[in-house]
Amino acid sequence: MKTPSFLRVTLVLTALQFSLLAGRTAPTAGKNAAATNAISKSVFTMPESKKDGCDPFFPNSTRLWGISMAAQPVAVKENKPSGIDCLALKGLSGVPANPLAMINGRTMAKGEDAEVTTDCGRLLVHCVDITTNSAIIEVSGERRELHLRSDF
Numbered sequence: 001m002k003t004p005s006f007l008r009v010t011l012v013l014t015a016l017q018f019s020l021l022a023g024r025t026a027p028t029a030g031k032n033a034a035a036t037n038a039i040s041k042s043v044f045t046m047p048e049s050k051k052d053g054c055d056p057f058f059p060n061s062t063r064l065w066g067i068s069m070a071a072q073p074v075a076v077k078e079n080k081p082s083g084i085d086c087l088a089l090k091g092l093s094g095v096p097a098n099p100l101a102m103i104n105g106r107t108m109a110k111g112e113d114a115e116v117t118t119d120c121g122r123l124l125v126h127c128v129d130i131t132t133n134s135a136i137i138e139v140s141g142e143r144r145e146l147h148l149r150s151d152f
Contacts, residue, residue, distance in 0.1 A: 084139045086118035087125065089146035092133070101127060101135035103146065108135075 047053035047064060055061050087103055094100035100107050106116045108127040116125045128136040134147045 083118065083120045083123045084137075084142055084144050086120035087116065087123070087137065087139070087144070087146060089135050089148055092130065092135070092148065099130040101130045101146075103127075103135065103137065 049065060050062075055064060089101060089103055090105065091102040092099060093102070093107075094109075098109065100109055102108075103125060104116050104118055106114050106125075108114050108125070110127055110130050113124060113126045116123050123139050126138040128138050128143065130136075134145050136143060136145050138144075
């Protein structure tokens with residue numbers, strides 16, 4: 001077959017051409033080459049007014065001029081709810097002899113202890129009792145009755 005041998009010859013000639021070109025270097029311009037290749041340093045400043053510059057993504061925004069660079073950040077007090085306030089009864093299921101309650105996506109039976117993940121963190125929840133429309137739980141010694149949402 002002539003095709004594979006033609007392909008081999010072409011590959012060998014291409015490789016030879018690249019090996020010859022690899023030995024050559026780019027010509028230099030002498031003393032001026034170092035000066036033209038210098039990397040300039042970027043400087044960023046906050047504009048003082050609309051005349052000095054604007055936000056390129058939101059050109060009509062005035063937020064840049066309302067911010068003082070010397071302003072101190074204001075401490076924000078987080079009003080984090082307690083762990084038991086982050087629990088919600090999502091559903092009730094099972095048979096009347098063995099009811100089940102779904103609390104924050106975790107199905108529990110009466111008397112069961114489980115670790116439940118909430119927005120407030122992980123909580124160890126004890127399911128005390130399950131009624132027809134609520135569940136009584138205990139977290140860190142505090143009891144609470146969780147009801148189903150009434151807007152269903």
